[in-house]
Amino acid sequence: MxxxxxxxxxxxxxxxxxxxxxxxxxxxxxSDLHAGSKGYDVETTETRQHVTVKVYVSDPSEAKRLQVEAAATQIRLSLKDRDAEQRIQLLHPVIPSSCRAVYKDGVLQLQLRKQEKEELFYNINVQFV
Known part of the structure; x- marks a missing residue:
């Protein structure tokens, strides 16, 4: 000792x-998704009924190539032209099909309704504003 x-x-x-x-x-x-770095900066917050995930993607053209998938306990981000991915663990299970995604001013914001059981990944359409 x-x-x-x-x-x-x-x-x-x-x-x-x-x-x-x-x-x-x-x-x-x-999670070497973003140009060889450790991934995108992410901020996760919770309310009584929702989980909100903010993903900071400053380049709009890169954001358009980003594929977003949701599962009950995680979000998966991947670029359509690369083999890398970044997973974001959620602190509370969510309903993946409830996800709303909006990209605005360099921030991809995902809002998901909380739930109690696990489900499969769902493809999320991103609305560009």
């Missing part, structure tokens, strides 16, 4: 963080 002089217990647990990071990196799906 390593001793850490700064820790009150004397145990150095810094290796645990690195170990967990490595395991998560190996098990979670890669």
């Amino acid at each position: 390593k001793r850490n002089p700064r820790s009150s217990s004397g145990f150095d647990a810094s290796w645990v963080e690195q170990y967990v990071h490595n395991i998560l990196k190996q098990t979670l799906p890669k």
Whole structure:
């Protein structure tokens, strides 16, 4: 056991963080969808009846190539001309067929009604304003 002089217990647990990071990196799906980066910036909020997901896509031409699919517990984004995808985990199950999607001013906003059971992915039509 390593001793850490700064820790009150004397145990150095810094290796645990690195170990967990490595395991998560190996098990979670890669999301190199957006020009080789880690994916789009995403913001998820909830109300009593809805889950709202904002996906920041600054390039309108790229947004038009974006395919959006919804499942009960996640959103899947993929570019039509690439083999990469990004999955967004939702904190509450939703009704995928209830999804409304609007792209405006660099933000793709998805609004889904909450539900209690899981369903399959549904293709979502995006309305460009």
